[in-house]
Amino acid sequence: MADLFLRISDDGQSVLFAALPGHESVPTRALLLEQLHILGADSFYLFEKAIDSALAITVQDAELEAVGSDLPSIVIAERRNASLVVKAEPDFMRASITVTAPFGGAPLTGSDILEALKQNRIVKGIRKTQLQQLLEQTQQLSPGEKLTLPIAFGRLPEHGRDSRFEALVEDASHRILKPQASDDGKVDMRDLGELITVKAGQPLMKRIPATDGVPGFTVQGKVLPAKPGKDNEFQPGEGTVICDHDPNLLLAEQSGIPVRKPRGMQVDEALTLTGVNVATGHINFDGSILISGDVTPGMRVSATGNITVAGFVELAELKAGGDISIIKGIIGRKQHDAKLACTIEAKGNVTSKFAQFAEITCGQNAQFTLHVLHSVIRAEGEVIVMDQSKRHGSLSGGITEAGYSIRTVNLGALAGIPTVVNAFTKFETLQKQVQDKHRDYQLEIQNVEKIRQAQLKLLKLPEHKRPAELSERIQHAAEQHKTQITYLEADYQQLRDEYEELRSRVMITAVNRLYSGVQSRLEKETLLIDQDHGPSKLHISEQIFQCTPL
Structure with missing residues (x-):
């Protein structure tokens, strides 16, 4: 042996x-x-x-x-016992344990883990299931083998939600975007339901109050405060009133057509017509107009409020101080002088099923559920050509300009029809706001420097020759300008950050097909699409205007 x-x-x-x-x-x-x-x-x-x-x-x-x-x-x-190391991430939102299996020594126990967590001040967000899993898995390790598992998790604060306003009735534009379902569940794009009216006393909108939010915490128990939501109040429009016994409910004060606003509703007394044609003549009305039929070729309709048309608008002219909602569609025709004979102009939104050979201008969003063909669209907000299911919606031919994004299902056409789309046309206005705020900030800096120079000149004088009143005025002016600088700097920084964030989100989107022949522009950058693509987005990334898969 x-x-x-x-x-x-x-x-x-x-x-x-x-x-x-x-x-x-x-x-x-x-x-x-x-x-x-x-x-x-x-x-x-x-x-x-x-x-x-x-x-x-x-x-x-x-x-x-x-x-x-x-x-x-x-x-x-x-012989070495099992050992462990507790490590927390720099923000203390997660802590993990690395266990080294024993070399013939004592295995890891639950009390070992709890003591280590205590020593490292890990006191919140500890998951018992993770502890059990760690204990079970370490028993299967070879001597000296290591295992790391997250064991405690912090929670980010859930900031409070601002007051929200939920409409209890639809308006005409929402009815266009949401066709009615029949008894068999199928949707008939031709059936958009009856035109919407409300009666006096009918609930129109409810306000959901702001919430305080839920504080978060780190694994070391530090409380992360939640930002409470902003408590916005109703802004009742004409023909509406806040309910006496429920301040979170807005009621109709009169019968009429409901019009949704960001923080309220209004009810318009409407001129109701079965149609506009040579028999009615041109219409010019101080208020809203409800047309249950069509607006025929050559007719003009003008209203200081909203215009709602249940039928078609063909080769006509509509102008509204509010929204224009055309349930069946807008039909124009290309003239010999290249002008489009059907024009729609609204200070609010324009909503319709389709538009072809029409010129449409609106102060907010333009939205269509079926198609826009060979038209000129100029919207201060977004241009959207798609239904709620995102299965229908084609934008081809013509020129489309949007203050912000353009979204459609299919952009362009198989035949390579020239289609011009310009997004984020508001960028110059927004840039000017940023530049103006920066200029104001720089002027205040110059004012402070002038005051500092005046203070230096004053200090050079003998003390008995310094007017006390002048010194106080200069000091007061200096403090005022410094305070103003602080506010202006914060405003400038906020405007610049908001612009950059908006710039990163604005895009031209085709959720199904992007065809060749599309000429696109975003800010001052241009891009010509020379081949067909699947779902795509045109956006600025890393200062480059590019087409990427959606």
Whole structure:
């Protein structure tokens, strides 16, 4: 039997190497590993350099015996308990534990984990399921193997929501965008329901009050305060009134046509007509107009309020101080002088099923559910050509300009019909606002510098020659201008940030197909589409106007 070179220490925590005099065999690494197994210590932590040293010492055995020296004992392995390290992310929103499996020592226990978390001040968001999983998985690890698991999670604050306003009745534009379903569940794009009117006392809108939000926390228990929502009040329009017993309910004060506003409704007394034709003549009305039929070729309709047409508008002219809603569609015709004979102009929104060979201008959004063909659209807001399902909606030919984004299902046409789309036409106005605010900020800086120079001149005078009243006035002016600088700098920074954020979000989108022949522009950048694409978006990314898959 080979000589035994190893033994367990008296405390059982380590393995010692001792090449005693009289050993006949020469130890090798393989022999030492075999003897570790015999001692039941093959899972101990090995000191590799100590083993090398032990093997080297055996070469000197004869010399040590010759001088009567004791051969040294060397610790080549030791028992190590499981260890763990707790690490929190810099923002303390998550903490993880890295466990090193034991080398023949005590395994990890739940109390070990809890004590480590306590020592590292991890007190919130600890997941019991993660703790259990960590304990179970560490039991399956090989000696020295490491395992890292997240164990505690912070929670970001849920900021409060601003007051919201939920309409309880639809208006004409919403009815166009939401065709009626029949009994068998199918949607008939020709059936858009009856025209919407309300009666006096009917609820129109409810206000959902702002919420305070829910505070968050870090894994170290620091409270992350939530920003409360802004509590906006109703802005009742004409023909509406806030309910006496419920301040969160807006009622109709009179019968008429409901018109939705951002923070309220209004009810217009309407001129109701079955149609506009040569029999009625041109219409010019101070208020809103409800036309249950068509507006026939050559007719003009003007209203200071809204215009709602249940039928078609063909080769006619409509002008409204509010919204224009045309349920069935807008039909024009290209004239010999290249002008379009059907014109629609609204200070608010324009909504219709389709438009072809028409010129449409609006102060807010233009939205169509079926198609826009060979038309000129100029909208201060967005231009949207798609239904709610995003299955229908084609924009081809003509020129479309939007203050912000343009969204459609199909942009252009298979035949490569030239289609011009210009988005974010509001950029010059917004840039000017930023530049004007920056100019005001710079002027205030110059004013402060002038006051500082005046103060320096005043200080050069002998104290008895300095008018006390003048010194006070200069000091007061300096403080005022410094305060103004603070406000202007904050306003400028906010405007600039809002512009950059808006610039990153504005785009031209084709959710199904983008065809060749589309000439696009966003801000001052232009891009010609020379081949067909699938779902795509045209946007500015890293200062480059580009087409990327949606």
